[in-house]
Amino acid sequence: xxxxxDCLSVNEKGNLSMGGCDVKEVAxxxxxxxYMMDEDDIRKNCRIYANAMKKYYGDRGLVLxxxxxxxxxxxxxxxxxxxxxxxxxxxxxxxxxxKAGFPAEKIYFHGNNKTExxxxxxxxxxxxxxxxxxxxxxxxxxxxxxxxxxxxxxxxRVSPGVDAHTHDFIKTGQIDSKFGExxxxxxxxxxxxxxxxxxxxxxAGLHCHIGSQIFELDPFCETAEIMIDFIDxxxxxxxxxxSELNLGGxxxxxxxxxxxxxxxxxxxxxxxxxxxxxxxxxxLPCPFILMEPGRSLVAPSGITVYKVGTVKRIKDIRNxxxxxxxxxxxxxxxxxxxxxxxxxxxxxxxxxxxxxxxAGKCCExxxxxxxxxxxxxxxxxxxxxxxxxxxxxxxxxxxYNRIPRPPVVMLKNGKATVVVKRESYEDIIKNDLI
Ligand code: LLP
Numbered sequence: 001x002x003x004x005x006d007c008l009s010v011n012e013k014g015n016l017s018m019g020g021c022d023v024k025e026v027a028x029x030x031x032x033x034x035y036m037m038d039e040d041d042i043r044k045n046c047r048i049y050a051n052a053m054k055k056y057y058g059d060r061g062l063v064l065x066x067x068x069x070x071x072x073x074x075x076x077x078x079x080x081x082x083x084x085x086x087x088x089x090x091x092x093x094x095x096x097x098x099k100a101g102f103p104a105e106k107i108y109f110h111g112n113n114k115t116e117x118x119x120x121x122x123x124x125x126x127x128x129x130x131x132x133x134x135x136x137x138x139x140x141x142x143x144x145x146x147x148x149x150x151x152x153x154x155x156x157r158v159s160p161g162v163d164a165h166t167h168d169f170i171k172t173g174q175i176d177s178k179f180g181e182x183x184x185x186x187x188x189x190x191x192x193x194x195x196x197x198x199x200x201x202x203x204a205g206l207h208c209h210i211g212s213q214i215f216e217l218d219p220f221c222e223t224a225e226i227m228i229d230f231i232d233x234x235x236x237x238x239x240x241x242x243s244e245l246n247l248g249g250x251x252x253x254x255x256x257x258x259x260x261x262x263x264x265x266x267x268x269x270x271x272x273x274x275x276x277x278x279x280x281x282x283x284l285p286c287p288f289i290l291m292e293p294g295r296s297l298v299a300p301s302g303i304t305v306y307k308v309g310t311v312k313r314i315k316d317i318r319n320x321x322x323x324x325x326x327x328x329x330x331x332x333x334x335x336x337x338x339x340x341x342x343x344x345x346x347x348x349x350x351x352x353x354x355x356x357x358x359a360g361k362c363c364e365x366x367x368x369x370x371x372x373x374x375x376x377x378x379x380x381x382x383x384x385x386x387x388x389x390x391x392x393x394x395x396x397x398x399x400y401n402r403i404p405r406p407p408v409v410m411l412k413n414g415k416a417t418v419v420v421k422r423e424s425y426e427d428i429i430k431n432d433l434i
Pocket of ligand 1: 066069087110208209211212213248249251276292293294295298332336391392396410
């Protein structure tokens with residue numbers, strides 16, 4: 001029997017095993033809920049992308065880890081060691097990356113409404129590139145960069161108008177979007193022209209991102225074509241030659257058996273063919289290419305382990321298996337109706353005996369982690385693992401209901417290392433002044 005996640009197996013005790021560690025033992029040692037991540041599996045994913053970039057673009061490409069997926073000091077260290085750059089979207093992410101010792105020149109700063117303070121933080125620290133969203137931001141950057149006597153390397157976020165078939169909340173490539181300016185409406189070229197007369201901004205590249213959890217290659221190839229057409233339009237209208245093209249992230253992964261993702265390197269291969277053919281057709285130099293996966297680098301390497309408390313069987317209606325975490329540590333079901341797999345840690349391959357809904361402990365009916373999943377009979381005290389939680393779980397966690405956030409434990413070669421400690425009740429009140 002195989003698991004949805006490559007990094008899981010069953011050990012000689014019959015328990016779930018990850019990174020050479022007995023998942024039950026790690027849960028006993030660090031308590032529950034607990035996020036566990038397999039470090040070598042993350043590194044393996046980093047290498048798949050980095051090697052594909054090298055194969056298809058030589059030294060003319062860079063993979064950025066979209067750190068909104070999972071941000072803490074340690075993951076920036078891993079990304080750094082694997083030779084990736086990072087995509088950051090806030091002062092907090094930039095600060096964390098810098099504190100982890102991440103090289104500033106490989107940090108890219110995105111966002112549709114960066115504050116003056118965030119822009120200043122980026123400029124002061126010589127962040128590699130700001131991905132500019134709009135004309136207002138051009139003014140803010142020009143002013144702050146001028147004050148520091150610096151020139152900012154900038155990419156411009158544009159919307160290519162491609163419909164990626166994914167959840168509405170995580171779609172970004174269409175005209176009706178708060179991100180960037182659309183090519184189709186003419187706003188994108190206006191943005192470039194507006195920036196071109198600013199003396200502290202160096203127009204280096206274009207950026208786009210069509211959405212997240214996308215399973216098809218075509219939307220990425222279509223996007224690459226549209227972007228190169230736009231690079232051509234910019235050259236013709238302004239004489240500016242765009243030298244970098246960031247085609248975003250969003251590569252889909254397997255959360256359930258029904259998900260059928262494409263191998264990660266195939267995205268890079270397909271896009272590279274399109275970029276090369278299209279630039280040749282237009283007589284343009286092939287730009288330096290960036291891609292910025294988040295989820296696919298970390299989600300398949302993470303699980304969250306909970307302890308089962310109440311099991312409530314409502315005859316002919318639903319069986320609730322309630323665990324000691326919930327929407328505070330994983331809001332993906334309540335936000336997107338997202339689906340995750342789940343296993344009993346001490347009986348991962350056991351016969352499936354009933355259909356259950358795994359619910360959290362928050363005061364909210366929608367506080368569900370997994371709806372209608374078949375599991376062996378679970379009872380109070382069992383450890384239960386929700387799968388594929390390495391992305392957008394810890395990073396989107398909250399203290400709703402004043403529940404402390406779980407720790408993150410990195411597993412590698414049979415050793416467990418806490419990289420983010422569990423919050424305490426003291427942490428919960430530390431900012432309450434009176
Ligand atoms: N680049 C940009 C500009 C993005 O906005 C995103 C994700 C990425 C890269 C990385 O996309 P990924 O490879 O991770 O799909 N919270 C949602 C996902 C939100 C994605 C936001 N932007 C979830 O839990 O599914």
